[in-house]
Amino acid sequence: MSTSKINTAEALGAYFNEIPSYCEPYGNGHINDTFLVIAERRYILQRMNTTVFPHPEELMENILGVTAHIRNKAKISGGDAARCTLAVVPTLDSKNFFCDNKGSYFRMYEFCEGTVARDVVENAEDFKNCAKAFGNFQQQLADYPACKLHESIKNFHNTPWRYDNLIKAAEKDSCGRLCEITAELEFAKARAEFCNTLEVAHKAGKLPLRVTHNDTKLNNILFDEVTGAPVCVIDLDTVMPGYSVNDFGDSIRFGANTAVEDETDLSKVTLDLSLFEAYAEGFLMGCNGSLTETEVDLLPVGAMMMTLECGMRFLTDYLEGDVYFKIHRPRHNLDRARNQFALVADMEKKLPEMKNIIEKLK
Ligand code: ADP
Ligand code: GN1
Ligand code: MG
Numbered sequence: 001m002s003t004s005k006i007n008t009a010e011a012l013g014a015y016f017n018e019i020p021s022y023c024e025p026y027g028n029g030h031i032n033d034t035f036l037v038i039a040e041r042r043y044i045l046q047r048m049n050t051t052v053f054p055h056p057e058e059l060m061e062n063i064l065g066v067t068a069h070i071r072n073k074a075k076i077s078g079g080d081a082a083r084c085t086l087a088v089v090p091t092l093d094s095k096n097f098f099c100d101n102k103g104s105y106f107r108m109y110e111f112c113e114g115t116v117a118r119d120v121v122e123n124a125e126d127f128k129n130c131a132k133a134f135g136n137f138q139q140q141l142a143d144y145p146a147c148k149l150h151e152s153i154k155n156f157h158n159t160p161w162r163y164d165n166l167i168k169a170a171e172k173d174s175c176g177r178l179c180e181i182t183a184e185l186e187f188a189k190a191r192a193e194f195c196n197t198l199e200v201a202h203k204a205g206k207l208p209l210r211v212t213h214n215d216t217k218l219n220n221i222l223f224d225e226v227t228g229a230p231v232c233v234i235d236l237d238t239v240m241p242g243y244s245v246n247d248f249g250d251s252i253r254f255g256a257n258t259a260v261e262d263e264t265d266l267s268k269v270t271l272d273l274s275l276f277e278a279y280a281e282g283f284l285m286g287c288n289g290s291l292t293e294t295e296v297d298l299l300p301v302g303a304m305m306m307t308l309e310c311g312m313r314f315l316t317d318y319l320e321g322d323v324y325f326k327i328h329r330p331r332h333n334l335d336r337a338r339n340q341f342a343l344v345a346d347m348e349k350k351l352p353e354m355k356n357i358i359e360k361l362k
Pocket of ligand 3: 029030219220235
């Protein structure tokens with residue numbers, strides 16, 4: 001459903017005595033339907049994607065717990081308690097979300113004022129600061145009890161599982177698109193063994209599970225409009241136990257690509273090693289010595305893994321008829337998958353350089 005066709009009137013009525021006249025689609029997220037609402041203040045209204053998140057009540061429980069934890073830490077350390085994390089706005093009857101008569105689930109956040117989200121990295125320094133913020137986010141949640149978190153999406157970054165899903169989707173070929181993606185499928189198949197790398201390290205006791213963000217792309221962080229400093233890590237739907245190297249890797253996948261995620265001119269798609277270095281430096285600073293040596297060594301693998309996994313997810317969605325990621329043109333998911341695989345190929349060539357950078361920063 002396109003965001004503009006969603007009826008938000010009933011949801012707005014749950015939050016305001018007088019319905020605000022401004023409620024327009026906002027931002028570039030691929031999952032939820034996001035609206036900017038202007039009343040006496042600004043708000044973000046989101047229709048939660050219940051295909052992706054089948055248990056919105058559990059999702060909101062996670063978000064309330066995590067945001068309370070982060071706000072508390074900011075208060076203790078004298079940080080910006082008002083803008084350090086998302087603030088859920090209750091409905092008029094004090095609920096944390098609203099379900100309308102069509103079964104759509106909505107939630108509302110305070111608009112994090114004086115901030116902007118970005119889809120492209122402006123410079124290495126900003127990217128490094130963004131890395132510090134994501135690293136620090138992981139640090140802030142290091143003592144959050146993982147048992148309190150619901151697994152909002154099962155197997156979210158289980159790459160071998162993602163690989164199996166791609167193979168199943170190809171076997172089923174429900175939309176008759178398999179003939180278009182034979183080269184991409186071969187690309188993924190040639191990396192089947194690599195997909196297991198992190199799971200194998202985890203099972204061998206070398207890679208710990210931590211409370212991680214799991215969706216660390218650039219536009220999931222809000223930057224101060226004036227200073228450019230990161231203010232708030234957002235999109236907390238996927239905060240779950242995960243691997244630190246995947247949080248690192250997902251940021252590299254998105255931010256250190258010399259092209260945007262859906263660029264179709266694949267000659268533009270490469271890994272920017274200076275952005276990789278800036279991010280690695282910032283991430284290690286943000287994690288503040290908490291990563292084990294194996295985790296640090298696996299950071300380049302995390303970058304390759306998240307890029308390959310994301311490519312496989314886009315490709316699977318293309319085969320399944322674009323049911324998961326929002327698309328804005330025909331073959332959008334196929335374009336995204338090709339882009340991610342081109343980036344994987346470039347990362348493979350640059351793996352020795354990535355490793356050298358990490359060695360230097362250790
Ligand atoms: P999705 O899960 O679809 O990616 P997000 O939660 O990331 O949705 O929100 C989409 C976009 O909306 C963000 O990239 C950002 O631009 C904007 N946004 C979300 N929450 C806020 C907020 N509290 N204040 C300001 N902007 C926000
Ligand atoms: C989605 O929600 P958003 O747009 O921040 C997706 C990520 C992908 C990303 C690809 C819950 O992120 O996993 O890496 O698109 N989020 C979910 O751009 O699936
Ligand atoms: Mg997002």
